[in-house]
Amino acid sequence: MPASDLEATMKLIIAGATSLLGTEIVRQRLQIHEITQVISLALQPVQIDKSIDTSKLKNVVIRDYSEYPDDVKSELAGADACIWTVAVMPLRTSKVELKRVCQDYTKLGFEAICEAGPARPFRFLYLSAEGIPRDPTNMPVIMADYHIMRCNTELMVLKFPTEKERVEVCIARPGVIANSSIWSRALVANLFRIVNLFGRPLPNIQRSQLAAAVLQQVMDGFEKETLSNADLVRIGQRELEFRSLSQPS
Template identity: 45%
Template sequence: MKVVIFGGTGLIATELIRQALAMPEITSIVAIARKEVQLDEGALNTSKFKSVIIHDYMEYPDSIKAELSGADVCVWTVSITPFRLKEFGFDEVKRVCQDSAIAALDAVRDANDATAQRPSKPITYVYMSAEGHTPDITAKPLFFPEYGLMRNNTEKLVLEFGAEHNDVLDVHIVRPGMVWTYLSFWRSVQASILRTINVFTRFIPNIARTELAAAMLDQITHGFEKQFLTNADLVRIGGPALRAKGLGY
């Protein structure tokens, strides 16, 4: 199984790569990012990993499309979170979160449509959204309304593109809540405590980075149980998947 991950240097992507390297059913991992992806020291099975540098997620030259050709799974993890909106103009936020997402879909379709390496079944395309988003563009978000409407519309556009090209693409959307990691010790301790007493999860859905990656990889390798996976779904799937691998949070 060949897996392509867009945004390979990101928080979620690096964990997807780490876990995927240890999975025998995944035979090739291509990480596409704006800078080289550095594997952790002691990473397993590095021979099946390739880091590919892209200068702009809107532009896919033939050299990049060659890396997309023959993919079984593609995962889009690129975004600008609402907490970083002040660092960018909204046009740039939309360009990264929406325009680039559609450009990547089109590049994957073009690289695999009517080619000798086209897979016998549609490519599983996983678009990583976030809890609270929906393809219903009439639903007005309570927080960051302009951003939220744009992300809602992005889901709609991704789904429409997938439906139009369903002979090549099988689109799925995952919607994690707040993602936490032990890279920040005190934040993770706080999240663990709040999760235990069910306060944090009652108001702000959250998931461990390792748990999210395990859930996504479980669905990628065993088949998606449904088109949209909420944070609750990802926690339900990711916990057992992580324990089965013998990995902790």
């Protein structure tokens, strides 16, 4: 199907829509008029600025990401794409919980969407992070267990197209998301900005750029299987520029 046809009827699932990134994706998505349905899949309803029209938004609230009762599956049915943002940082939880949230939930969510019956092709974009090794025997020095677990999760996602017909996948690997409405994250992002002024820049991306980049990729098709931070900045900047030029003056 040409990208324009897909866009015209697109139903998109944003898993983890209450995340820092997920909320921005939902916000931008609701303002793209070609999109017919936005499904927010999360543990609570996503909070969106009151000035934005939310008539295309459906909040699908689940108890956790391992259980998908029939009423939830019926909301997921017919999706054209999913952006998966559910993950947790290593400092916040135990090793077992890390794997459950970052890896097991991804697999169970993907399977539930497939059981619900997605559109074909079905695009699945998984958010990982810059610096995750692609080779699990390549042991990183810092947070080795976490990096290997996320590497194995990427490899698991890359196999999805061999398990289900007409499924396309993409791994997006952003650096630090460099602006935030949450003060602690804004502080970290500003520290990064200062470090970048004096040394070799650490990979980072504006939240609006990242949301625009992943949305463009699920709408128009994946440019490649793995998108680096530099790819995401380039695509996001181009997409935001394009949208500002297309605004009626």
